[in-house]
Amino acid sequence: MPMAPESAEKKSFPHPGPIIYRVGTLTYTKKALAILFLWLFWGDFCFVIMEGAIGGLMQLKFKALEAPNTTVGLFMATIPGVINMICNPVISFKSDRCRSRWGRRIPFILVTMPFLVACLYGLGFGDRIGFWLQHHIAALGSRFSPAAVAIVVVGTIFALFSFFNTFVNSVFWYLFNDVVPECLLARFMSWFRLISNGSVALYSLFIFKHAETHLSGIFVGIGTLYLFGFGLMCLKIKEGEYPPPPENIGGKVGVIPEIKTYARECFCIPHYWYMFLVSMGVALAGSTSLFGLYFVQSLGLSYGMIGTLGFAGAVSSAIVMPITGWLADRYHPIRVVTGGLIAQLLVEPIGFIWLFWHPAPQTIFYVLGAISVCLRAPITSLVWVMDPPLFMRVFPRERFGQFGSANSMCRSLAGMVGGLLVGIYLDVLTTHFGQKTAYCLLPFWSTTFYMLTLFCMLKFYRSWKRHGGDDSYVAPLSAQPGEAIHIPAIVQEV
Numbered sequence: 001m002p003m004a005p006e007s008a009e010k011k012s013f014p015h016p017g018p019i020i021y022r023v024g025t026l027t028y029t030k031k032a033l034a035i036l037f038l039w040l041f042w043g044d045f046c047f048v049i050m051e052g053a054i055g056g057l058m059q060l061k062f063k064a065l066e067a068p069n070t071t072v073g074l075f076m077a078t079i080p081g082v083i084n085m086i087c088n089p090v091i092s093f094k095s096d097r098c099r100s101r102w103g104r105r106i107p108f109i110l111v112t113m114p115f116l117v118a119c120l121y122g123l124g125f126g127d128r129i130g131f132w133l134q135h136h137i138a139a140l141g142s143r144f145s146p147a148a149v150a151i152v153v154v155g156t157i158f159a160l161f162s163f164f165n166t167f168v169n170s171v172f173w174y175l176f177n178d179v180v181p182e183c184l185l186a187r188f189m190s191w192f193r194l195i196s197n198g199s200v201a202l203y204s205l206f207i208f209k210h211a212e213t214h215l216s217g218i219f220v221g222i223g224t225l226y227l228f229g230f231g232l233m234c235l236k237i238k239e240g241e242y243p244p245p246p247e248n249i250g251g252k253v254g255v256i257p258e259i260k261t262y263a264r265e266c267f268c269i270p271h272y273w274y275m276f277l278v279s280m281g282v283a284l285a286g287s288t289s290l291f292g293l294y295f296v297q298s299l300g301l302s303y304g305m306i307g308t309l310g311f312a313g314a315v316s317s318a319i320v321m322p323i324t325g326w327l328a329d330r331y332h333p334i335r336v337v338t339g340g341l342i343a344q345l346l347v348e349p350i351g352f353i354w355l356f357w358h359p360a361p362q363t364i365f366y367v368l369g370a371i372s373v374c375l376r377a378p379i380t381s382l383v384w385v386m387d388p389p390l391f392m393r394v395f396p397r398e399r400f401g402q403f404g405s406a407n408s409m410c411r412s413l414a415g416m417v418g419g420l421l422v423g424i425y426l427d428v429l430t431t432h433f434g435q436k437t438a439y440c441l442l443p444f445w446s447t448t449f450y451m452l453t454l455f456c457m458l459k460f461y462r463s464w465k466r467h468g469g470d471d472s473y474v475a476p477l478s479a480q481p482g483e484a485i486h487i488p489a490i491v492q493e494v
Contacts, residue, residue: 043233077419092405103239124219190325204310274460281453287418340382351443
């Protein structure tokens with residue numbers, strides 16, 4: 001009899017089984033979770049090779065056609081920004097509410113994939129298409145030069161590419177929030193970023209140096225890799241089941257109620273405006289990267305040197321990414337991003353040294369490498385904890401795509417305006433001081449906007465603390481119908 005209670009106690013505490021991770025209706029064992037991560041990492045490799053290559057390749061394409069800086073900013077920043085501003089909110093809103101046998105994210109990627117790949121192939125031969133048109137169509141030949149027609153053709157194809165790529169960029173990041181367990185998101189994103197930077201490093205070291213002679217082939221290659229590699233990931237990843245989509249405000253259906261719902265839920269609370277302003281500030285400061293390749297070329301660096309610098313910076317970022325992921329889990333992404341912005345503001349003025357110091361290209365190569373590896377890459381890794389780990393911690397989870405698109409729309413507006421204005425800024429400075437000096441004055445632009453960004457980040461940090469902070473943060477929901485829309489004073493001033 002004395003043994004009975006002990007026997008009952010043992011039965012009530014059975015031997016623990018395998019650890020199960022859950023997100024929504026999805027469940028994973030450690031093995032299943034590892035397979036999920038491997039497919040997501042593979043998809044990221046293919047996606048980043050495509051995304052990471054396209055910017056530099058387009059700069060080379062436009063440079064070969066002798067396009068002015070303003071034109072480059074227009075086609076590479078302003079037009080894609082307009083497309084993203086218009087399409088991203090619609091895609092994200094519809095994706096949050098989509099219910100299909102394939103899920104709510106993957107269908108948007110798969111349907112647009114063939115068109116995106118066709119645009120990549122088109123970009124590889126866009127200049128030749130433009131030359132052919134100018135030669136064979138009399139009206140074009142009599143009014144426009146071959147280069148002008150080629151610039152328009154390449155720019156138009158790139159605009160189409162930006163449109164179809166918006167579908168991918170809008171929903172790919174939301175997929176992680178739907179299939180990756182919340183307790184592992186920050187660490188997953190740190191390793192995800194590591195894969196991204198590793199992909200960029202491999203591309204910079206082995207492929208970019210051939211861009212001058214094999215530009216068309218590289219476009220075709222990355223298009224093919226994206227089609228089969230990224231497409232395979234989409235077929236292997238399974239989304240779970242979702243609850244019924246939320247109703248529009250007032251329970252009405254149609255375009256107008258959807259717009260009202262989107263606007264009220266995303267833009268009626270000052271707390272989120274501070275976050276949107278931070279994203280806009282980073283985009284405005286980072287608009288100088290559109291002309292980064294031209295800057296290092298003006299210093300006398302060869303394609304091989306530039307590729308090696310890209311490889312070194314990407315490897316440095318990849319090494320730091322797991323550390324920043326751990327820091328984000330340990331101290332919250334908001335603190336990591338704030339520290340990164342402070343460091344960025346301190347480091348940015350180093351770029352002014354090229355106004356006063358003109359060593360040999362080999363010396364410039366080593367100095368830029370040291371700055372990139374020891375300063376810029378680690379600091380950038382801190383700042384980019386913002387997207388998406390910080391967003392995932394501060395936006396409402398059930399409407400993450402919707403709020404993410406609102407943030408993306410604001411960031412696109414800033415990038416659209418910033419790219420064009422930086423192009424004008426450089427053209428004006430080139431007229432007065434020469435091209436090399438103009439590129440060396442780019443840090444003045446970025447430093448100014450990093451200062452404004454840090455101010456907005458500190459305002460957001462205070463608002464985050466007011467809404468619960470570390471211990472009890474709850475993402476504030478939208479204002480109720482009939483309530484006034486309040487916009488922070490900083491927004492009104494801007």
